[in-house]
Amino acid sequence: MACSENMFFLIGLFMSGVLACFGQRDLIASMPDRLDVLTGSCVQIPCSFDIPDKHKDTFNSAILLSGVWIKEFPYLGERPDSVIFNSTEMVNRYQGKITGNMSQKNCTTVFFNVTTNYTDIYFFRIESQPFLAIDFGKHVYIVVSDLPSSPILTVSGEVKEGTPVSLNCSAVAPCPEHPPELTWTLPTQFTTENQLQENPDQTKSVLSTVTFTPSYLHHEKNITCTAVYPVGTSNKRAEHNMTLNVSFSPKDTSASISPDDPVFVGSCVNLTCSSTANPPVTNFTWFKISEGKTTQVASGQSYTLNVTVGDGGLYYCQARNSHGCGMSNEVQLAIKGHEEPVNPKVFEIVGKTLGLIFLFSLIVFFAWRRRTSRLPSGFDMTDRSQGLVGMNSPVGTVCSNQATVGRGNQ
Structure with a gap:
């Protein structure tokens, strides 16, 4: 039947x-x-x-x-x-x-x-x-x-470092008299806006929009939108998790040299550039600083060379992707048995220091000359000392000066 x-x-x-x-x-x-x-x-x-x-x-x-x-x-x-x-x-x-x-x-x-x-x-x-x-x-x-369906989580546009972005979370509201409440969990500060809206088929849903400015530190961090449905005297929950994909220029770019100790001519040295970026770095460029001049010497994440006398100096790298570039620290390639080029900054610091010392010496010298020029000659001092007898001056000082003069006149 x-x-x-x-x-x-x-x-x-x-x-x-x-x-x-x-x-x-x-x-x-x-x-x-x-x-x-x-x-x-x-x-x-x-x-x-x-x-x-x-x-x-x-x-x-x-x-x-x-x-x-x-x-x-x-x-x-x-x-x-x-x-x-x-x-x-x-x-x-x-x-x-x-x-x-x-x-x-x-x-x-x-x-x-x-x-x-x-x-x-x-x-x-x-x-x-x-x-x-x-x-x-x-x-x-x-x-x-018995359990609610998960809310729908969407992103409006590209999530790019430094650019405000909006995330939308929507949950169906089959019982508009008791709509769900939407809450967010994000790794940064944000503002939210919630509203009950009507869909094209005239059903209802709750839409929550969160706006924030992402940083490269938020890349691959989890965000969560949770819908809480009131049912009788209890609540039923459903959530949607998503991993942030933040685009950013190269960060934490660094250069390293192996070995990092002074090496002999003819040795093999490897320089490596590392950086964090999204999308990944597409171009690495190496530069050398020698005698105050910067020269591009190689491309690629690693730079290997057989050391010659002229290879000594400072090196750094540049990492680049579609959003920008990042510069690394400087590393020193030192060669044993050969005088290494001195960083021009050293000359600048030494020159300034010597100049200050010289200026200070001149000031001290002229101050001393000015003070000594104001003092009377030895003879005048003797005469003044004799004229001060009986004026309560220290007797020892006056006697010493008289005795000296007396021996000189004999």
Whole structure:
């Protein structure tokens, strides 16, 4: 019996599709193809309908309209028990209500406290004597789950260092009276904006937009958008994780030399350049500083040379990708048994130091000359000393000076 009913149902759907193709539909209903719902929550079915021209004289919107929802099997003559809701009935198999204005052809309906056995396809029918019609060619598939579906996470444009970027997270809201709350987890400060929006099929969803300015330190860091659905006295959660892909110019560029000790002429020396970048570095360039001049000497991440006398000096590398370049530190290639070129900066520092010392010496010298030029001669000092006898001057000093003068006059 079940097999024959399923066969009849499939044939009926096929015939309804054929009738729809040939414009024989008695009612034109519009509703989503599918709705995903949480157990214990409610579900809102966006619904509207129109009357074909051939029935517009029969249909009277002023007469009380009944909205009827039919589960699985739309042919009431075969399965009258498939009716699960009638808006004019006080008691129905499914608890719900039509929230739309039927006189304006809005049949939006809400069902409450859904359970997993609500999962099925549903057709809509209107009853307004003498007009009765059902749209066999259109139905909504309701899927009831214990866990919510994960929110959808999208990025608007390229995530580039230093450029503000927006991330969007959206979660379906099958029960608009209790929409989900969206929260973010990011490795940096951010601002958010949340709103309940209507989708093209008239279903509802919550959209959360977060704006932040990425750094190269955020590359390959995880971000999370979490949707929390209120269901009764508890909450149900779902989340979406994504790894940030931040584009940035070369960072932490460094040069190394092996061996790093002074080497003999004829030795093999390897210089290596390393850098972090996204996209990866596409070009490495090596430069040498010798006698105050900078010269490009090689390309490539590694630079190997057999040392000659003229190879001594300072080396550094440059790393480049599509977003810019980064310069490394300088490394010294020293050669044993040969005088190494001195960094021009050393001459500059030594010259400035010697200049300061010379200037300081001149200042000290002229200060000393100026002080000594103000002192009287030895003879004048002796005479002044003799004239100071009896003026309470230290006797020893005066006597010493007199004795010296006396010996000189004998």
